[in-house]
Amino acid sequence: MPDEPILSVRGLRKEFGAHVAVDDLSFDLHEGRSLAVVGESGSGKTTVARMIVGLERPTAGVIVACRRDRSRPARGGAERKRRGREVQIVFQDPYASLDPRQSGAVLVDEVLRVHHNHDAATRRRITGELADLVGLDQRQINALPRDLSGGQRQRLAIARALATDPRVLILDESVAALDVSIQAQVLNVLADIRDERGISYILISHDLAVVRQLTDDAVVMRKGVVVEHGPTGRLLDDPQHPYTRMLRASVPGPGWKPTRTLRTSPAAQ
Amino acid sequence: MSVLTVNHVARRRARLGALGWASLAVVTAAVLLAILGPALRPFDPNLADLSFANVGPYGAHVLGFDGQGRDLLSRLFVGARTTLSGAAFVALVAIVAGSLIAVVTAWFGGIVDATASAALDVLFAFPGILLAVVAAAILGPGLLSAGLALAVAYIPYVTRVLRGAALKERAMAYVAALEVQGFSAWRLCLRHLLPNISGLIIAQGTILFGFAMVDLAAVSFLGLGVQSPQADWGVMISDGKSGLLQGYPLESLSAAVSIVAVVSAVTFLGERLEARAKESRR
Amino acid sequence: MTALLEVGDLTVRLRLGDEHREVITGTTFQIAAGEAMGLVGESGSGKSMTAKAIARLLPAGAQVSGSVTFDGADVLALQGAELRRHRARVAVVFQDPRAHINPVRRIDDFMTESLRILGDVPRAEARRRAAAALEEVGIDDPAKRLRQFPHELSGGMLQRVMIATALLSEPRLLLADECTTALDVTTQAEVMAILDDLRRDRGLAMLFITHDLELAGAVCDRTTVVYAGQIVETRSSQRLHDDPLHPYSAALVQARPDITATAPRLNAIPGRPVSAFEAPGGCRFAPRCPHALDSCREHDQQITELDAGRVRCERAADLRGRLLASYSPGPSSPGEAAHA
Numbered sequence: 001m002p003d004e005p006i007l008s009v010r011g012l013r014k015e016f017g018a019h020v021a022v023d024d025l026s027f028d029l030h031e032g033r034s035l036a037v038v039g040e041s042g043s044g045k046t047t048v049a050r051m052i053v054g055l056e057r058p059t060a061g062v063i064v065a066c067r068r069d070r071s072r073p074a075r076g077g078a079e080r081k082r083r084g085r086e087v088q089i090v091f092q093d094p095y096a097s098l099d100p101r102q103s104g105a106v107l108v109d110e111v112l113r114v115h116h117n118h119d120a121a122t123r124r125r126i127t128g129e130l131a132d133l134v135g136l137d138q139r140q141i142n143a144l145p146r147d148l149s150g151g152q153r154q155r156l157a158i159a160r161a162l163a164t165d166p167r168v169l170i171l172d173e174s175v176a177a178l179d180v181s182i183q184a185q186v187l188n189v190l191a192d193i194r195d196e197r198g199i200s201y202i203l204i205s206h207d208l209a210v211v212r213q214l215t216d217d218a219v220v221m222r223k224g225v226v227v228e229h230g231p232t233g234r235l236l237d238d239p240q241h242p243y244t245r246m247l248r249a250s251v252p253g254p255g256w257k258p259t260r261t262l263r264t265s266p267a268a269q
Numbered sequence: 270m271s272v273l274t275v276n277h278v279a280r281r282r283a284r285l286g287a288l289g290w291a292s293l294a295v296v297t298a299a300v301l302l303a304i305l306g307p308a309l310r311p312f313d314p315n316l317a318d319l320s321f322a323n324v325g326p327y328g329a330h331v332l333g334f335d336g337q338g339r340d341l342l343s344r345l346f347v348g349a350r351t352t353l354s355g356a357a358f359v360a361l362v363a364i365v366a367g368s369l370i371a372v373v374t375a376w377f378g379g380i381v382d383a384t385a386s387a388a389l390d391v392l393f394a395f396p397g398i399l400l401a402v403v404a405a406a407i408l409g410p411g412l413l414s415a416g417l418a419l420a421v422a423y424i425p426y427v428t429r430v431l432r433g434a435a436l437k438e439r440a441m442a443y444v445a446a447l448e449v450q451g452f453s454a455w456r457l458c459l460r461h462l463l464p465n466i467s468g469l470i471i472a473q474g475t476i477l478f479g480f481a482m483v484d485l486a487a488v489s490f491l492g493l494g495v496q497s498p499q500a501d502w503g504v505m506i507s508d509g510k511s512g513l514l515q516g517y518p519l520e521s522l523s524a525a526v527s528i529v530a531v532v533s534a535v536t537f538l539g540e541r542l543e544a545r546a547k548e549s550r551r
Numbered sequence: 552m553t554a555l556l557e558v559g560d561l562t563v564r565l566r567l568g569d570e571h572r573e574v575i576t577g578t579t580f581q582i583a584a585g586e587a588m589g590l591v592g593e594s595g596s597g598k599s600m601t602a603k604a605i606a607r608l609l610p611a612g613a614q615v616s617g618s619v620t621f622d623g624a625d626v627l628a629l630q631g632a633e634l635r636r637h638r639a640r641v642a643v644v645f646q647d648p649r650a651h652i653n654p655v656r657r658i659d660d661f662m663t664e665s666l667r668i669l670g671d672v673p674r675a676e677a678r679r680r681a682a683a684a685l686e687e688v689g690i691d692d693p694a695k696r697l698r699q700f701p702h703e704l705s706g707g708m709l710q711r712v713m714i715a716t717a718l719l720s721e722p723r724l725l726l727a728d729e730c731t732t733a734l735d736v737t738t739q740a741e742v743m744a745i746l747d748d749l750r751r752d753r754g755l756a757m758l759f760i761t762h763d764l765e766l767a768g769a770v771c772d773r774t775t776v777v778y779a780g781q782i783v784e785t786r787s788s789q790r791l792h793d794d795p796l797h798p799y800s801a802a803l804v805q806a807r808p809d810i811t812a813t814a815p816r817l818n819a820i821p822g823r824p825v826s827a828f829e830a831p832g833g834c835r836f837a838p839r840c841p842h843a844l845d846s847c848r849e850h851d852q853q854i855t856e857l858d859a860g861r862v863r864c865e866r867a868a869d870l871r872g873r874l875l876a877s878y879s880p881g882p883s884s885p886g887e888a889a890h891a
Contacts, residue, residue: 040735041706053449077453084451097442099461110460111450149823150594160446179593180762184806184819191816206736213808213817236810250740251810252765254792258743260689 004067006031006200007052007087007168012061014047014224021047023224025061027217029168034194034201036211036232038247039221045204048221049172052202053089054080066167081115088161092173094153104131104141104156111163130159133196135189151182155189162193171214172204187213208251212236220244289541295534302349312340314347314500323517335505335520336512337498345523348500352482353531355412355495359481362420364474367427368466372458374428375435389425397422397484398491405493412485415494419484423477430473434466468546475539479532486528502528554581555756556605556724559618563600566612572828574600576780577617579854584723587750587757589767589788591803592777595826598760601777602726605758606643607634622723639669642717646729648709652701659697662716670720684715688745707738711745718749725750725757732761743770764803768792776800779835780827786860794872796862798840801874834864842870 005028012025022044029035039045050056052063054074063071066086074080091097099107108127112118118126131141134155145153154174161169171190175183187210193199203215211218212232219229220243228241239245246261302309311329321327321338332341370389374382397419404418405411438444439462447457463470488494489503497504502524509520561578564571575597582588592598603609605619607626619626621641629637645651652661662684663677672680678697685693688711701709710730717725727746731739747770750757761767767774768788775785776799784797795801805818822839834852837843844866852863858871 040737055445055448077451080453081451084449087449089446089449091442091446093442097446099443099447099465101464114450114452114456151823157446160450164450179824180764180806181593181802181820182823184808184817185821187808188816188819208736209808209810212810212813233813246737250736252763252769253810254765254768256765256769258740258747258769260741260744260748261737 007065010062013059015059034215036203036215036218043221044224049170049204085164087168088166089170090157090174094150097157098145134159168200170202292534292537299531303353306346306349310343310346312343314343344500348502351501355485356481359416359420360478363423367424371428371431371435375439393425401488410493415488472543479536555584556582557620561617564614576827585754587771589771589774590760591764591767593824596777597780602728639720641724642722643726644730648713688715728760779830784862796867799836
C-alpha cells in the first residue's frame, strides 16, 4: 500500500505525574520523506522521540510503525528486536552514546549478532559497508570511542543505528553538539544515507536552519502542544502562528537585529 | 569541548609512585606467603616447647618463640594463608552479592529499588562484629560463620557505592541506544553495565579486603573466628596478650604489624585503582 | 585614540601534567572604548582562553607571554587589590550560569557580594542597586527574585541575573563567553537584545565570544575569526560575512545551512578543528584548505592588511572574491569525510 505512512502517531499524550509533557500529538511520516519536530526546552519534543522508540510509555494515544502498533511496551524479546529493526535513534551527546569499551567494529558486530544469524564473514562485510556509508575509515572503525572526535563518534552512532537497516531513523538533536564545520559534514552524510537507503528521518531539533536542510515537513511544539505544522519551507518562509513567528524571528542571519519582546509575555520568561 | 580533553592527547594515568610500588611489593609478598607459606616455613608451627616460651630471636628462629614455645616466624608464614584467604572470602562474597544487588536495583528501579534499599538500610544498622558474634552464637564459632557474617554486614556499603555508579551508567545514552536495538536486560547488565563499572568493583573489592582483614582479626581476637591453636594473625594477637603484659611483645606485635602492613598496602592500591577507574572514562 | 583593551602578541600555554601545551599563539588585537568585537571560532581555537587571559582567570600553571593592557594598565602584572579592581572593571559572563553561582545562597547574596566587600556599600543600598539592575535586564518583580535561590530560576532568567550582576560593578569591558549558547533560541535573542541595549546605554565595550558567526555579526561591528590559536581574519562583520578573505572564514559562512532555501548538500570542508599544539608547521589551516599550495604548508602565515581588515593568508589577495563560490559540493567520499 504505497500511500500508507511508514510511521503514524495519533493523539499521543504523556503525563509525568501532574505535568503534561505531550498533549494530543498526531502526525504521519511517509516513506522517503522526513519530518521535523521543532521546539525549545520544555516543548516535549524529546519525550515524543522516546515514546516512539519505546523508552517511554505513552499515557494515551497510538503509535504505528511499519504497519504494527507499538503503543504499548513490547512483549518478549522477539518483538522488541523487531521494533529495533524498524525504528532507530541517534542521540545528541556524542560522548555518552557509545559504550566506551567497544570499538565500532565490535559494537556493530554485536548488534548484528543479536538480530541476525549471519556468519562472521557476512558481518564483517556489513560492518565495512556501514563504515563506508558514514565515512569512517579502517582505523576509525576499529578504534575505541575515546580515540575518536565528536563528529566521528556521531558517525559511529549513526552506523550502529543503521546496522539493522531500519525504515525510520530518529535524530534527537544529533548534530547540535558538534562544531559548525563538523555539523556540515554530518548533515551531508545524512543526506547521502537518505539518497542511498531511502530511509525516513524524524529530526528533533531547535535549529531551524538544520530543519530546513534536512526535512520536508515540520511540526512545531510548545509546552507539549502542537502550535503549527506543514511543509518545512512554507512554515519557515511564512509562519502563521505567533510562536512560530517568534521562533523564526529569533534566528540570527544577515540583517538580523535582536529585539526585546514584551517583558510580561510568558514566552519571554 | 575543552582543549585539555582532545582525544589523541596522551592520557595521564594515575601513576603508582614510590608508595604504590612499595604497596605492590607488600601485597605480592603476602599473596606468595599465602600460597607457599606452609611449604616455606622453617619449623613446625604447632610444635610447642614450653621451655622456649617467649624466648626472643635465637639462631635460626629469626623472630623467636611465642607464649607456647612455638616458632613465631613459622606461625606467621602459615597463618598468612588463613588470614588472607579469610579476608578474600569475605571480600569476594560481599562484592559479588553487592554488585548483583546494585545492578539489579539500578536497572529496575521502582519498587525493586525501594524494597532493596529499605532492607539494606536495616542491615546498615548492624556492625559487622556484632553480626559475627550472633553468627558464632547460632552457627558455632569458626572462620566460616565469622566470614559469612562479615560479608553480609559489608553488603550495604558495597551496594551504596556501586548503586550510584550503576545508576549513572544506566542513565547513559548508549544504554538507551542498545535498549532501542532490542537488547535484553540480561545482555545489557552483564555485557555492558557491569564491565563499565568493573574498575570500581575491583577497587572496592581491594578496599573491602583490607577492612575484612582487620575485622576478622578482631573477631578471632575475641575468640569467635579462627580458633586457637590454629595459626592466624588475629589469633596470634590474642594469644600474645599475656606475653605483652609481661614484656614480651613480639608475638602480638609481629602479627599486628603484618596485618597493618598488608591492610595499608591493599587499601592504598585499592584507592589508586579507584582513581584510575574514574580517570580512564572518556 | 588609544584603545581600551590592547592585546599584544599574546601566547598562552596550559599545563597538562609535566608538559605545557600551546593554545593561543601570538594573538594581537585592540578594542576601543564602547566597541563590540566578536571573537568567533570552533573547538580548540583558543577563544575562551583569550577571555580568561584578559580577566586573569587562567588555570594554575598556565604560561603567558606577550602583553595585555587595559586602560593603560599592564593586566598580566597586576596583583592584590589592583587585580581585584581590574576584575570589577572587566566583567565576565560565562556559558553556564549554574556553574558560576553558589546554589545554597540566595540571589541577593550573590549579586550584592562584590559591592559590599569591595565597594563598602551598605547592604540596603546594595540590594536597591541589585533590584534596579534586575529591572534593567527585564526581570519582573525583582524583590521576589532577589529572595529566591538559583534553582528556582530558569536558565534564561539566571543568565539575565548574571548579566545584571556583571553590570553592577560598572565595568568598562564585558567579556561574554558563549553566554547564550546554552539558552533556547528565543531566550538567546532576548538576552542578546538586552546586552546590546545595555551596552549602548553605558558605552560598554564588549568582547563577544561565540561559535556562531551570524550571531556575532548581529551585535558586533567588527568580527575576528580564530583557528588553532591564531587570528585568521579581522574585519567588519558585514564584509566578513559577504566577502570573507580567509578560506576558514568562508568555510564557516558556508557550513551553516541556509534557512531561506533548501540546498541538497552543504559545502563542507574535511577534517576537524585543531588546537594550537596539534597544528602542523606552516599554515595551520592548510590540511583542510581546498586552496592550499605547497608554499602554504612551508611558511608560517603572517597577518597582512587587506580590504580594511587583517588576514593571515599568503594567498588572500589572489583568492579575494572567489572564496564563497569555490567549495564544490561533491559526493562525500570516505577519504574526504573520514578525518572528522
